[in-house]
Amino acid sequence: MLVSYKWLQDYVKIDDVTPKEIAEKMTRGGIEIDFVHELNQGIKGVVVGYVLSCSQHPNADKLNVCQVDVGEEEPVQIVCGARNIAAGQYVAVAKVGAVLPGNFKIKKAKLRGEVSQGMICSLQELGIESKLVHKDYAEGIYVFSEDVEVGADALAILNLDDTVLELDLTPNRSDCLNMLGVAYEVAALYDRNVELPTIELDTNKEQASDYISVSVENAIDNPYYGATIIKDVKVGPSPLWLQNRLMAAGIRPISNVVDVTNYVLLEYGQPLHAFDYDRFGSKEVVIRRANDGEKMVTLDDAERSLNADHLLITNGKEPMAIAGVMGGATSEVNQETSTILLEAAYFNPSTVRKASRDLGLRSDSSARFEKGVDPARVKVAGERAASLIAELAGGTIVSGVVCADELTVEEQQVALDLERMNDRLGTTIKKTNVEEIFNRLQFSFEENGDHLVVTAPTRRQDIQIEEDLFEEIARLYGYDAIPTTLPEGATTQGVLTRYQEKRRRVRRYLESTGLTQTITYSLTSPKKAEGFATDYPIEKAVRLAMPMSEDRSTMRTSLIPNLFDVLTYNLNRKNSDLHLYEVGSIFTSEEKELTTQPIEREMVAAAFTGMWQEHPWQAEKKPVDFFVVKGIVEGLFAEMGLKDQVKFQQAKLEKMHPGRTAVVVLNDEEIGFIGQVHPTTEKQEDLRETYVFQLDLESILTADVAPVVYESLPRFPAIQRDIALVVHRSVAAGEVEAVIRQTGGKLLKAVHLFDLYQGEHMEEGKKSLAFSLTYLDPEKTLTDEEVTSVHENVLEEIKKQIGATLRA
Incomplete structure (x- = not known):
């Protein structure tokens, strides 16, 4: 989950806290922040410019000479090779002295004899990934579609002064797969209030039930399906603020209608889908399981083969979407769309997971449905999306939501024993502190003797048992504040076996x-x-x-x-x-x-x-x-x-x-x-x-190891004897060494193999092994006679057991 710092401030006031401080606080509070991304990759000196004129370069067919107003006393001349450059455009200009990503410095230059005092930039040149750039600007320079002030900081207008937090969420914290969930978390950590979006619905006098009906064959698969009709929509590019927020979250802008559904997905964590009503093919929505072998073409233009485990949104005859996974190409919203059928639904997580896995389709929607969306937000998310579409696409909302509703919205109640909590955490947290933490989390509670009966909001579906509450208390209280203790027992702790x-x-x-x-x-x-x-x-x-x-x-x-x-x-x-x-x-x-x-x-x-x-x-x-x-x-x-x-x-x-x-x-x-x-x-x-x-x-x-025996340093000299033995090539040196050690007795202190010879001066099938033998008596100086006696005994035993001979 990518979280924009500037967007987050819409819901919780954190302008006095830096993104890095938030990342540290959230990580210590149990939600790890993998990276803190600065969208400004070292850029400076980029402003909004207005192209006053654009003419063909006299010495180059693919270049244009532009006079650009950058908010200074005189316009500057810039040579530009983009195909989409034209007079009358507001563009992003890197002035002379500006720095672009990769420490690329803009200098005054001459291109084919014409002076160029800057650079008109594409979004990619400003550090935005190509996969996030709207298709209209995938090639060429970026042109502002809204009125902007000439000479203003282009980075602020393009949201490149923002910071993005990358959350590494564990499966149980799906509540933070949306901006509001993260806002509740940050608000709890800093003891602040959460400001929810204001939703205003202006509807006409028509009834949505005159346009569409909804039928669900199995309420277990789909306990809630709501359909909203929005008329007179004009599909086009989204406003810049919306595009900026989607790109910061890693989503490519497409059109105002589709962008709104993605925006609400990120804001509320509720996946939505917009159908072209006129291309839907009927006035009824039927949600059913697919027939074995049934096929449909999804939005990625791939034909999918379905089976009875997959849940479909149909027009009563043909499939229009795979529920919770991906829409169909047949009813896709396009530039000609004028009436929208907006879907807001709750699908069974296991059904969505099964379809997503079978079809190899992983999407932002399926990821959220699989983990379980907040049932209390399904309807309000649909209202929020309808309101934004009406605002940004000029649509009119038809009164009423046609729905099939058997969705039960229940908040989980869990009893908390304060004594057991402190015993488990090793703390002495007081009841007043616990109540304060629950207030910060916006968990309601009631006293029941020595217990607190806590009601977890539906957005926190991970709260199921008492230990879940222990975890919430511990992370908000602060893991660093929990004292370090050792278990009590009869033996010393921490000893290795x-x-x-x-x-x-x-x-x-x-x-x-x-x-x-x-x-x-x-x-x-x-x-x-x-x-x-x-x-x-x-x-x-x-x-x-x-x-x-x-x-x-x-x-x-x-x-x-x-x-x-x-x-x-x-x-x-x-x-x-x-x-x-x-x-x-x-x-x-x-x-x-x-x-x-x-x-x-x-x-x-x-x-x-x-x-x-x-x-x-x-x-x-x-x-x-x-x-x-x-x-x-x-x-x-x-x-x-x-x-x-x-x-x-x-x-x-x-x-x-x-x-x-x-x-x-x-x-x-x-x-x-x-x-x-x-x-x-x-x-x-x-x-x-x-x-x-x-x-x-x-x-x-x-294995049994012989006890270590310490010997005093020798006070008497050792005697070394070298022997070169001729043995069969199949005889291992280790066998010979073993015989030597066995026969040498107490006087033999060391045996080392120092030479192996196999060559033309050696009999066929034979090899020569040379050993150095060290004799020592720790109690006296050895005589030659004593060493010779032991040494000759060693040679005799080698000849007998190995069949070795001394090398001449």
């Missing part, structure tokens, strides 16, 4: 390595829920019973596909070096027909692509590779105290590179995988070379 603490350590570690956290949807498409390098077949995926869309119909079985989406999104925007992680849950089920809760498992996953390190000064680049990712995973296990309990085993997994993939084994249990995505999958996902890992976080965080 051991599991939560470990999870936080995982996040901090991953972020310390340079990864960025991302959060993605738990809902995904069936294709992405097929699993990624896991043993979860699609049969185990959990589907929603009533998904909003097919892309969000299935619970995810892996975090990796969602990370791919994030990578693709960034790569498409030239962000190529990406290192992302996510901590989240996956969902599976053992049942084909879900009767119990799905199995939820918390996982941690990451995706890497591009450069890992880059030092332009030293001309060093290191792209992400398998060992970068493996090092991060090893560091994670070291951080969690599980380094000695984890192993990496080469594996072949679906959608993963067969030679650069490993499964991660923790305490002999497979908990995840690590590796490069298969090139075919990378191509399908529109990715570059990408590496990923996914681990069962619950297994990591719940």
Whole structure:
């Protein structure tokens, strides 16, 4: 909802408060203001000018030389290329020195030899979006249709000195989908009065019932339908003030009749529709459900196929409009229209929602009907529109409103227990303060013992239960004024569980390595829920019973596909070096027909692509590779105290590179995988070379960790021995290292692999692994004999278990 600050002042006096202050107050009061738009985009120096003369440029066929009065002593000469420029027009002129949007400065210039002292502007050049400009001025300059003062500030006349508040409304606050609703809200926040529009109806002596009859087949679908007849209408452009207000609200002006219905829609929140009475086709309005397969052409010139769920406004035979959604092209108001059939109705919200969704038609009218309009405003909105049409289009209102009326207008009554309210809010608000707040909200109330029986006006249909009143009190009292308290209990508040603490350590570690956290949807498409390098077949995926869309119909079985989406999104925007992680849950089920809760498992996953390190000064680049990712995973296990309990085993997994993939084994249990995505999958996902890992976080965080043992710093020197072993290519370095550590005993303190060789000087099918072994005794200085004894034992065990030989 876009709210004009200047328009809002028609209903509540707020000229002493700035738009930004209102935005802050409303946001703190529970209605968030997304943006505060200044319509003046840095413009200055634009005035009203009068074109005294307009002649062909002597050196250019498409240019005109104009003499323009801008309210100064002498006219100025301006060269203009607009096709619609002519003498006798009032136009917007940017004088020399003026500034237009984008910091475009107007200077004195020569165009094909003729001096030009300014610029005659179009609305688009003044910062108004093309989609909001009346079709008559979609091309060319803007010409004022009303008498304006030469030299006056054009920005004020065009409402470009206004400020627009953009409201981000929650579904329950549909009362603020109109200017009066916002006025009531602002008035309550600032304790001011609301001034409602004055409606004056001048009618003739004829009766509307002689022109039209109304018949509703089902009052549940349409409890109220009112038809007003307005004669002798002259359809044309709306006055400038009305066009300005519609454009500020994001609506394009069309004609005075249509603009009035849109204006009242914004003012009262009540959708209306104007039919051309002479083109309507009969003297009866029949509201009925559509027949299956029935067709009609709507105002957007599209033919719609209807069914029995859709409610229609018909002339007794043919459909004229889809109730609450869109009118038909057959009875559209045009320049030849002289008699108007004005509709003001209340339609069942679910019926409108069904039709809007089925037909893919979302309109300002349907959005308001779906959320529920104020039943008390339906008739008065029709009167307001009829009055404005008569005023602005020169029409005559025929007496009486022909209606079918079974609409019940009831105000909701809710009892409020003050003690329970204060207990729930944690406050000590006095009864007098509560009564003052209800007076500001214009909610009537009566005392009933310790309770207040509050009557909510029909515009506030969100007030249904006592907790709704608690919310109203809290937001008007001020959330900042509610004291901060902690729950009372036997234990200290705010302590993380051991599991939560470990999870936080995982996040901090991953972020310390340079990864960025991302959060993605738990809902995904069936294709992405097929699993990624896991043993979860699609049969185990959990589907929603009533998904909003097919892309969000299935619970995810892996975090990796969602990370791919994030990578693709960034790569498409030239962000190529990406290192992302996510901590989240996956969902599976053992049942084909879900009767119990799905199995939820918390996982941690990451995706890497591009450069890992880059030092332009030293001309060093290191792209992400398998060992970068493996090092991060090893560091994670070291951080969690599980380094000695984890192993990496080469594996072949679906959608993963067969030679650069490993499964991660923790305490002999497979908990995840690590590796490069298969090139075919990378191509399908529109990715570059990408590496990923996914681990069962619950297994990591719940694994038993050996207690930390502190040792004193060594006082005696260590001895290092290097060995180069020849083994079969299929032997993993980790297997060799495990044997070395197992055999080395207490004296062996560290083992590091520092070289791998496979080449022409090596026997076919063999490779060389070089390890550095560090021996240390914290109690004494080791002798060569002691180290040699242990070292030779290590070599013998390697030969026995692995079949390795020393490299010559």
